[in-house]
Amino acid sequence: MPRHTPGQFPAMTRPMKRVLNILASIALLACLAKPAMANDIMVMNMVAPESLTPAAKTGAVYLSIMNHGADEDALVSVTTPAAEQATIHETTMENDVMKMSKVERLAIPAGSTVDLKPAATHLMLTGLKAPLKEGQTLILTLTFEKSGEVKIVVPVVDFKSIPAAGHEHMSN
Numbered sequence: 001m002p003r004h005t006p007g008q009f010p011a012m013t014r015p016m017k018r019v020l021n022i023l024a025s026i027a028l029l030a031c032l033a034k035p036a037m038a039n040d041i042m043v044m045n046m047v048a049p050e051s052l053t054p055a056a057k058t059g060a061v062y063l064s065i066m067n068h069g070a071d072e073d074a075l076v077s078v079t080t081p082a083a084e085q086a087t088i089h090e091t092t093m094e095n096d097v098m099k100m101s102k103v104e105r106l107a108i109p110a111g112s113t114v115d116l117k118p119a120a121t122h123l124m125l126t127g128l129k130a131p132l133k134e135g136q137t138l139i140l141t142l143t144f145e146k147s148g149e150v151k152i153v154v155p156v157v158d159f160k161s162i163p164a165a166g167h168e169h170m171s172n
């Protein structure tokens with residue numbers, strides 16, 4: 001007689017799986033910052049990796065920007081009291097070398113979401129006033145062409161919880 005046949009304990013495993021899924025979702029939700037909105041723009045999933053060294057002067061912020069409106073909007077500036085400067089950066093590969101360049105205007109097409117993520121477009125903080133520590137939060141003000149200002153609270157998280165985070169800032 002087989003020790004274990006498929007579906008032998010469906011009454012036990014299925015609800016247990018469900019509970020684990022719910023717990024995982026709660027844990028995930030707790031990690032995510034609250035979305036911030038202004039007019040047609042919603043900013044969500046914002047996160048900043050902790051600094052790798054106490055001497056770090058640069059940092060990155062990743063987030064998603066959703067445009068619920070019928071017209072294109074654009075992110076045109078970013079400010080934060082945590083750093084001297086915050087810029088929109090684009091990462092491109094040129095002959096196997098990762099390059100970052102400043103973006104003056106990041107278009108958010110109507111009805112779409114633009115993700116700012118590691119090794120792609122991201123927000124870059126330069127002249128950090130203090131290294132970023134896990135558990136801390138950063139305040140950023142994003143200015144959009146049409147929707148105006150959106151103030152966001154960005155949690156600083158463990159470097160390892162963001163895949164490939166900081167990759168583009170290793171050499172800085």
Ligand SMILES: [Cu+2]
Pocket residue numbers: 060089100122123124168
């Ligand atoms: Cu950058």
